Amino acid sequence: MTMADDRRAVSGVPKAVEVSELTKVYTGNVRALDRLTLSVDTGTIYALLGPNGAGKTTTISILTTLISPTDGSARINGMDVVRDEKKVRCDIGVTFQEMILDDALTGRQVLTYHGRLYRMSRGDCTSRAKQLLELIDLGDAADRKCKTYSGGMKRRLELARALMTVPKVLFLDEPTLGLDPSGRAQIWKYIRSLVKDTGLTIFLTTHYLDEAHRLADRVGILDQGRLVAEGAPDQLIDELGVDTIVLRGSGSTDDLREKLQSLQFVETVSVVDDGLLIGVESSSRHLADVVSQASGSAFSIEDVSVSKPDLGAVFAKYTGHRLQNGDAS
Amino acid sequence: MTATINATLTIWNKHMRKFLMNGEELFGTMIQPVLWVALFGLGMKGVVGLGESSDSGNYIGFMLPGIVALSAMGGAIGGGMTWLDERVRGILKEYLVSPIPRASILLGNACSTVSKAAVQAIVIFLVGMLIGARPGGGMLDWLLAAALMIAYALGFTGLALSVASQTDDLMAYHAMIMLLNLPVLFLSNALYPLESLPGWMRIGAMANPTSYLVDGMRQLVLSEPGSSADFPLWLCVVIVLVFACAGLGLAARAISNKTTRR
Numbered sequence: 001m002t003m004a005d006d007r008r009a010v011s012g013v014p015k016a017v018e019v020s021e022l023t024k025v026y027t028g029n030v031r032a033l034d035r036l037t038l039s040v041d042t043g044t045i046y047a048l049l050g051p052n053g054a055g056k057t058t059t060i061s062i063l064t065t066l067i068s069p070t071d072g073s074a075r076i077n078g079m080d081v082v083r084d085e086k087k088v089r090c091d092i093g094v095t096f097q098e099m100i101l102d103d104a105l106t107g108r109q110v111l112t113y114h115g116r117l118y119r120m121s122r123g124d125c126t127s128r129a130k131q132l133l134e135l136i137d138l139g140d141a142a143d144r145k146c147k148t149y150s151g152g153m154k155r156r157l158e159l160a161r162a163l164m165t166v167p168k169v170l171f172l173d174e175p176t177l178g179l180d181p182s183g184r185a186q187i188w189k190y191i192r193s194l195v196k197d198t199g200l201t202i203f204l205t206t207h208y209l210d211e212a213h214r215l216a217d218r219v220g221i222l223d224q225g226r227l228v229a230e231g232a233p234d235q236l237i238d239e240l241g242v243d244t245i246v247l248r249g250s251g252s253t254d255d256l257r258e259k260l261q262s263l264q265f266v267e268t269v270s271v272v273d274d275g276l277l278i279g280v281e282s283s284s285r286h287l288a289d290v291v292s293q294a295s296g297s298a299f300s301i302e303d304v305s306v307s308k309p310d311l312g313a314v315f316a317k318y319t320g321h322r323l324q325n326g327d328a329s
Numbered sequence: 330m331t332a333t334i335n336a337t338l339t340i341w342n343k344h345m346r347k348f349l350m351n352g353e354e355l356f357g358t359m360i361q362p363v364l365w366v367a368l369f370g371l372g373m374k375g376v377v378g379l380g381e382s383s384d385s386g387n388y389i390g391f392m393l394p395g396i397v398a399l400s401a402m403g404g405a406i407g408g409g410m411t412w413l414d415e416r417v418r419g420i421l422k423e424y425l426v427s428p429i430p431r432a433s434i435l436l437g438n439a440c441s442t443v444s445k446a447a448v449q450a451i452v453i454f455l456v457g458m459l460i461g462a463r464p465g466g467g468m469l470d471w472l473l474a475a476a477l478m479i480a481y482a483l484g485f486t487g488l489a490l491s492v493a494s495q496t497d498d499l500m501a502y503h504a505m506i507m508l509l510n511l512p513v514l515f516l517s518n519a520l521y522p523l524e525s526l527p528g529w530m531r532i533g534a535m536a537n538p539t540s541y542l543v544d545g546m547r548q549l550v551l552s553e554p555g556s557s558a559d560f561p562l563w564l565c566v567v568i569v570l571v572f573a574c575a576g577l578g579l580a581a582r583a584i585s586n587k588t589t590r591r
């Protein structure tokens with residue numbers, strides 16, 4: 001028994017997902033993941049948030065046994081994704097970033113064939129498929145070929161397919177990518193009710209801030225293969241603790257940043273792509289002061305905006321990038 | 330073992346269901362060999378010296394094994410397309426995250442592809458008999474002929490699956506397969522007797538496994554009184570079996586290449 005095993009034995013139930021120092025280097029020396037460490041408690045939703053190329057899909061691919069890690073380890077319910085791959089595969093459900101469906105089959109057939117692959121009995125397949133098709137409101141379309149489905153219906157069917165085999169941990173890679181606001185809201189509804197009703201653990205990736213905020217118990221912010229921040233969404237926002245004044249413009253921000261940092265009411269200053277984010281106690285009171293500092297500095301302001309603290313501000317603070325919010329409100 | 334069988338059967342069942350549900354694929358792959366038998370067979374019977382003395386059945390009977398080979402190939406090409414399609418669509422990923430043994434991905438694809446080829450070959454045989462071929466041979470001859478046909482179909486299945494692993498583009502797959510299509514039939518003894526071919530073509534025909542399937546089938550179930558075989562029957566069996574193994578070997582390598590974790 002290794003020390004890690006001992007620790008788990010002491011603490012009792014293993015975590016639903018436990019990732020330790022996970023590193024993935026693709027051919028051509030592309031470092032997609034750099035010593036990623038995180039864990040997810042059973043029965044919670046964890047959202048991995050990050051821009052495209054941050055390593056989200058690589059993380060999911062390793063956790064779902066599609067690719068091997070270069071270094072580090074990952075466990076699902078205590079089972080190693082490399083050594084115990086078969087047990088892991090029995091325990092997980094997955095939806096992929098791309099829409100992956102057999103267009104030539106009906107919705108019901110997609111579900112039953114999936115169940116058969118996992119050696120569910122014919123009877124179980126039939127009843128489980130029926131139940132899931134009702135749950136995701138596809139009962140009427142169940143016997144139509146998938147090629148006639150809308151994007152939202154396909155996504156829902158994929159979700160049902162992932163749930164078909166009653167997984168313990170569900171992995172959703174960008175579950176609402178390409179959906180319109182009502183389609184996204186519907187998927188969210190199902191995801192939330194799943195966790196509430198069944199105690200399932202869900203690990204999802206997204207680049208939509210609102211999605212992470214609304215769904216997740218915990219959020220990890222991934223940037224260039226590294227976890228730069230982690231916590232409950234509200235906790236992360238509270239830590240920011242302040243309103244954010246966003247200055248966009250051109251020129252060097254160095255001297256302006258120094259000036260701002262010396263001011264008493266300024267709590268944080270961070271540099272992003274095209275300007276500065278300034279955390280202040282109250283934006284309404286201090287906006288004029290902040291803007292006036294810019295005159296005489298090398299930075300010329302083109303746009304000023306104020307945002308109440310949200311996950312976007314958290315994201316920008318930790319990654320130095322601003323992430324577009326989802327279309328849905 | 331039972332896990333492999335279960336997953337193989339599930340994949341096979343799914344592919345066959347898609348095949349039978351898809352009228353276009355069924356009709357499209359079937360129509361070409363039927364046209365061959367009907368148009369080419371009936372047209373050529375007067376040109377080729379065979380059967381002058383007899384009735385029209387002779388040339389149809391003569392070319393029927395070649396058309397069976399062609400339709401087996403058509404089935405194999407369709408099977409390769411299914412594999413390519415599932416790979417490009419990402420359905421392969423659905424298999425890869427599931428706990429099925431990796432071998433069942435190859436086996437399921439091979440089984441469904443061979444089944445498609447066999448369905449087509451049987452239909453062609455019936456059409457040929459309708460038009461005038463008069464097969465002979467006993468029960469055992471028929472069984473051996475069927476086994477030979479399935480082995481040949483396996484060989485082509487392997488080729489089609491491995492070619493379909495080389496590209497992600499359906500057009501490129503078709504272009505590569507079409508390269509094989511013509512010589513398989515024309516560079517063989519399928520449409521004309523081996524001795525009537527010019528020397529270099531005869532060498533080509535002897536290097537083509539189709540010739541051995543055709544000759545074997547002729548000897549077993551379509552022999553005309555007085556016609557002579559090109560090869561001994563045992564050689565036909567051996568060559569077709571070697572072809573089957575070689576094809577499947579290629580497919581196994583190509584598919585395991587696509588299903589190995591990196």
